Amino acid sequence: MSYYFTIIGTKDNPLFESTFGTSKPGAGDGTARFRDEAAQMNQFIVHAALDLVEEVQWTTKDLYLKKVDTFQNNHIHAYITGGNVKFMLLMNADPSLTAYSNYASPPPSRASMAKQGGLLAANPTSPQTEEAVRGFMGEVYEAWLKCIMNPFYDVNSEVTSPVFRGRVSAAAKRYL
Template identity: 35%
Template sequence: MSVYYFAIVGATDNPIYEADITPSSRSSTLIDISRRDDHKHLNQFITHAALDVVEEIQWTSQAMYLKSIDRFNEFFVSSFVTAGNVKLMLLHDQKSEDSIKNFFNEIYELYIKILMNPFYEKNFPITSQQFDVRVKAVARRFL
């Protein structure tokens, strides 16, 4: 079972959006739920720790897609930095650079559409259910 955790981090390093894209099992018990909560905190920690690496690499590269920038045990962290210094971060356990790059490009397009909404204030949390559904649909297509 593959593990994917996606987060959007604002220009001031504040969390804007997060999604656990791990396929869920059909039979979940109380132990599984608490284990998922523990993994959620670990995923957040790993992703947050990789922000320092992103900030170092982003100034030495002209590309928006920074590829796999960090590693923690069997997990990789890939990143995409927008022109507004918003970071799209993906924690994953399988390396497939082409599909991850396509995933980031699609998500960046969705994020631009959110920014064009006159009711959305830049660097504030994204609470749109429609955005969440679309992110998970893009994840199913590419990851």
């Protein structure tokens, strides 16, 4: 499973981006396996899901919005902060099966996804995955609060802190 995580500011500008893979034993080494064209497409897919996030955020009182969108083999989860900053996590169970340039091809079958194993990361629609993503988002939110409380941080500016990046990576290894 490969992940693309981004934080979107109040002006729909990206504040932070990170890609990583599954770190669970027997499932991966923590390296994202996105195809070459996925770098730009992941950004596009996540920003396209912002409209759905803005619709869903008014229908619930929770900050964690769960899965808000799917596109081909990608699942997008969202978390909204009190300041309307959006945490977006794109999950792709098998990036090698995702052909961004070929829209006529059918999505991979559930049978091919089941062959990847019964681990948590192999099924992006399971309740266990939802809980893992909720835990990841909660831990990143705590790190985010510490980051924005820094008096030298400007609102809606890119986060370049290596400490923050390290905390996001540690949360990804722990939960995803």
